[in-house]
Amino acid sequence: MIIAQILKSKGRGVMTAAPADTLQEITLRLASRKIGAIVILENGNVAGIISERDIIRLIAEHGPKALDMQAKDGMTRNVISCTRDCTLDEVMETMTKGRFRHVPVMEDGALVGIISIGDVVKHHISEVELEVTAMRDYLATG
Incomplete structure (x- = not known):
């Protein structure tokens, strides 16, 4: 599954x-x-992210x-992003290695969405459930 499907x-x-x-406004x-x-935007560009x-x-x-x-003064400035063409597995690996839970989705320099760890887990579970159903169907028709 690619990120475009999740955003859809x-x-x-x-x-x-x-x-x-201020952080008060953000909270x-x-x-x-x-x-x-x-996501913190400055002049239409991603300047950072605050979680x-x-x-x-x-x-x-x-x-x-x-x-x-x-x-x-408190945002993460080096924002790791992905594109709509990235796979679910790629984004999961990026989040795990970086120990963060939100990844902005960029396309041609523009912010087009954001993916959270909750989105990733939800769609990963759906993929696994589809595989299990397919295996059960295959075994039942043997």
Whole structure:
């Protein structure tokens, strides 16, 4: 399965923020949408990403005043992305090696979606279930 198929079923909407937005503003968006990361855009380009883990780390380091910090001061800048043509296995490997749970999907330099570990697991389970069903059918008709 390729990432384009996952985006087709889940949609291509991506929550974004600006580098000057505060972590307080970002946490409110994350909570209201029940999502775990937000992509930071600057002049239409991906400048970074902030996840729940990043916010927890910043609060641990700076205390409550971390919520007044701007996104640009706490975001992950070296964002690893994928394309719609990447396979599910490739993205799973990237997430596992990098120890992160969100991967923006880029096409021709533009942000076209985001894939979470939840999306990856859901679609991987679907693939495995299809294989099991096919094997059962094959064995039953033997």
